[in-house]
């Protein structure tokens with residue numbers, strides 16, 4: 030498997046709707062230009078709650094958006110979540126990610142941490158984040174197998190409780206009404222809520238996630254606060270935390286299409302979610318506040334807002350929804366697919382906890398461990414001599430193990446080490462599994478070497494040698510390219526700006542002076558050997 034460069038929806042426009050509208054058109058780009066041309070440098074209207082028609086717009090064009098006001102969440106939950114966010118921030122658990130957007134490396138404007146079901150990962154903008162595990166069980170005294178200290182395990186547990194709250198809320202709404210479609214009335218949640226609709230132009234993730242996915246499974250109405258009773262199937266498996274202090278960020282981009290103001294997160298669709306699954310967001314702009322959330326936070330500056338627009342549409346007005354500290358909002362139904370959202374910076378530092386149903390079919394530790402076992406089934410190690418042989422030279426068997434080899438190397442090991450040792454100071458959960466994956470990968474290096482020997486074995490039939498060589502050539506070419514890409518990412522000028530603990534590590538890496546390994550790191554010569562073999566056979 031190769032690294033997917035999924036900046037799907039590569040619909041990034043430019044920062045200013047004016048100039049780019051023309052120049053992009055000249056370059057003959059996509060449908061987006063047409064929209065921008067139509068726009069001709071004008072801003073598209075957008076509505077805020079004080080504008081006439083706001084509610085109608087919400088209901089007609091943004092009905093997948095639902096707001097749950099701070100007062101409708103239990104105040105002790107607010108308190109625990111705020112305290113968790115403060116702890117994670119104080120302990121340095123949030124980082125700006127060095128992501129990849131359209132082939133360019135960029136730091137996210139917000140600092141992030143992923144917390145979730147143990148072993149889950151979340152991939153966005155070419156980056157796989159590895160979850161700090163949330164702890165469902167209350168920690169007893171001196172539990173031994175812990176990966177982090179008490180303060181952090183309590184923090185992660187508070188986020189799990191918030192997650193449970195959201196799971197149950199979504200479940201309750203679904204039961205109450207909607208079958209996941211968007212026709213629920215905008216009411217919806219218990220406390221207070223409102224919803225919107227609107228839309229915008231097309232656009233882009235300048236820094237947000239670029240993919241397109243979908244949102245919520247719909248929910249219907251619901252009652253206010255209660256946590257509901259039924260045990261909700263924990264649909265949200267991860268939360269991506271965001272933090273930004275606007276005072277520390279000089280060059281936030283202006284929202285280009287509507288003139289909504291400075292953006293902390295540019296227009297994007299959330300990537301890599303289960304289709305139609307909901308997203309639930311907890312907004313916290315005053316983590317130091319006591320009591321249930323409220324107006325404060327906003328006194329010394331503008332309010333934080335979430336902006337929404339309809340994808341590929343310049344006729345429907347956009348929507349800007351102000352958020353008080355403690356307010357939550359949901360993106361349900363198809364909203365994430367049909368619309369884009371952005372985050373408009375307010376005047377105070379702000380956290381958000383964004384709960385998602387990540388598409389994890391190839392993104393859990395269990396999954397990749399299973400894949401490694403599958404690949405290694407084709408390796409036989411003589412128990413007496415330790416000598417290694419391949420059980421089968423069938424192209425399908427070789428192809429499988431070579432693919433898994435690439436998958437574990439590029440989707441797991443290099444992704445992990447690219448993020449440096451940044452989480453090591455406070456969480457050891459991934460250390461051992463990563464060592465084990467590296468051991469499996471190491472065995473796969475031997476398997477590739479054995480396959481190469483089979484291709485070059487003059488005692489074998491030409492047909493067999495050709496098949497083996499062809500299979501190898503494809504996998505090795507891919508491997509060589511991806512190693513190059515990762516090496517470049519590790520050496521980029523932005524990567525050099527990181528402190529040593531956070532700096533990308535190009536691992537696995539070995540050079541000529543290191544102890545001998547089955548194959549060299551640089552596969553150029555091996556690839557030439559296989560190519561010339563194919564010429565001859």
Ligand SMILES: O=C(O)CCC(=O)C(=O)O
Nearest residue numbers: 271294299310372381383
């Ligand atoms: O912070 C928010 O309200 C939303 C952030 C967001 O869109 C994201 O992290 O994908």
Ligand SMILES: [Fe+2]
Nearest residue numbers: 237298299370
């Ligand atoms: Fe988002």
